Amino acid sequence: MTHKFKGGVQLYSLKKRLIISLAASLALFFLIQTLIIGNEVRALSEQNIHSRLEHDQKELLAALSWAPPAEPVLDPARIPGIYQRPFSGHYFQISIGGYQLRSRSLWDEQLLPVREKISDDIPGPAHQRLLMISQDFVILNHPAQIRIAEDVSGIRSNTASFQKSLLLFAAVGLMLLLILQGTIIRYGLAPLQRIRDQLRQLEKGEIEQVTTPAPSEIMPLVEEINQLLQLLRNRLMRSRHALGDLAHAMKTPIAIMGQIIERHPEPEDKALMKQQLQYVEQRIHGELARARTAGRTPGGYWSDPQRDIHDLTQMMMQIFPHIKFSLRLSDDLNIAADREDMLEVFGNLLENAGKWARSQVECSLIKKSHALMICIEDDGPGIDESQFKSLLLRGNRADESKPGHGLGLAIVHDIIVAYEGELELARSKTLQGLKVSMILPQP
């Protein structure tokens, strides 16, 4: 299995790589082995034939008697019987002093004249293939040549079939070994597969730590992952605590200043101070909300979104009793996202909708295979399209009279961006007010 890595780099599979290299080396080994053994067997049998032919040659020489000018003769009792049967596969031919003596087995045929001492694979009688040795002698001052040959086509085909069966055995062996190797590799890499499965679960937020036992080679990696996760979680918790304390420490004095400003007699100064204070307050609120955002962290999991959203809507109905909040949620919601982040998204959007709606707010949360579709719309006045873009920037407000609209939207936008999601503002088709739709990618 190959995966496209994010940068476009092709990732290789360890298993595939091991199996391919093992198969290639095994196949090469078996092939070479088969060739060597086949050749060796053939060479061995030819060597055997060769020495027998040499032996027969010596016998023939001993059986030869010649007293010129008479014809040379062979003593038939000393010639092996196999040379007497026609086309037996064993032949000889002796040339001496212009005479030709041929074995009876040759019948009418002749052995081809050759110069080489040993010649292989030459055509013989009855379509036989012969191995022939020829040797020159000088007998009584006359040159003589004894050619002696044996049919080797049988041995040839025997060797070939031996090689074939050797090859077949090698192929079967190769297959069996590959299956065995595959099993061994699968078994050997099983911890890796388990870790991979756990990492996927981790991404979905189903588990918090990699718990599967790993071989010592990759244990440090697993430990490092776990440690980093813990570190990330601790850091998030610590920073959230610190941010909460900071918010508490900053906002109470701002609240007091606000109360004191109210008593200020100069209306111009008062308005100016109020404005400045409000600016400081918004900045603090916005920045703290951004800093609190966990974003896409492995192990982030919203355990009970139904209950949280339901309670949030209940809360809204208490605060805005004249507005009807309707919810549409997928049944089996398990969302890989930090709960606090998601509550921030829904809280801000539902509160905004409640502030602006005349009588109705609709909220839907639908889980698709790899994304979460969130949509919140109201029947309020909505927002002019030209303002959509600037609203999503931090700290811009659509309307100063009702606090928090723009800031809330900007915070929500920042959170959605931290999850690599998308947020879109539009006019609601059904309710005519503002429609905020978001897509949150899910592993």
Next chain:
Amino acid sequence: MRLLLIEDDPVLCRELEQQLRQQGFAVDSTHKGVDGAFMGETEPYDIIILDLGLPDLPGLNILKRWRSKPLTTPVLVLTARGAWHEKVEGFRSGADDYLTKPFHFEELLVRLQALIRRASGLSSASVVVGDLELNEETQTVSWISDRQQGENMELTGVEFRLLRYMMLHPKHVFSASQLVEHVYDYNDEKESNVIEVYISRLRKKFGKDVICTRRGQGYFLNPDALTQAVDDA
């Protein structure tokens, strides 16, 4: 209206207390969660403002403790952290409303009044009994019948508090001591006959039958008299 304010910052606490008094609340305040928790359990408050970030005892714990008693007084939660999970947590622990610091005093006031009305079972935006409408911002009352529409009648602080309390609980019989507890705060000098004096003042303004006496039990507001009162006046 007896109001309990639990806020750990002394300056904010003092500021809020002052402004709430001006708005006709009988305010008791404390900086300490432990004291606040105890006061909430022992005094008959009509509404409670609770800061969640108390150093000695977390506001949420106090709230959970009260709700398990059970104490049903409406509680408005103040939070400086402004995180939504905290607001949800507050709501689950039994808060009726929340406000994030810093806030405008007007917003706090509007939320408090809405909570009080909701607790009394009123759904309208203002307190109206019969033809009499209570204006909480100006601390006045006016008739909403045709003839005398728009005529505001001024009330003194105690008159306003007493009338508001009785208008929020019409037909409900209160003893003089009960009324004292909801009109005065803990530190006020309370005299037994003071309620009688204010009841008779209110009767003078709106008619004799508006507040009826039930011997040995106490007083109650008669809504029917407020409709008829138009003819009397």
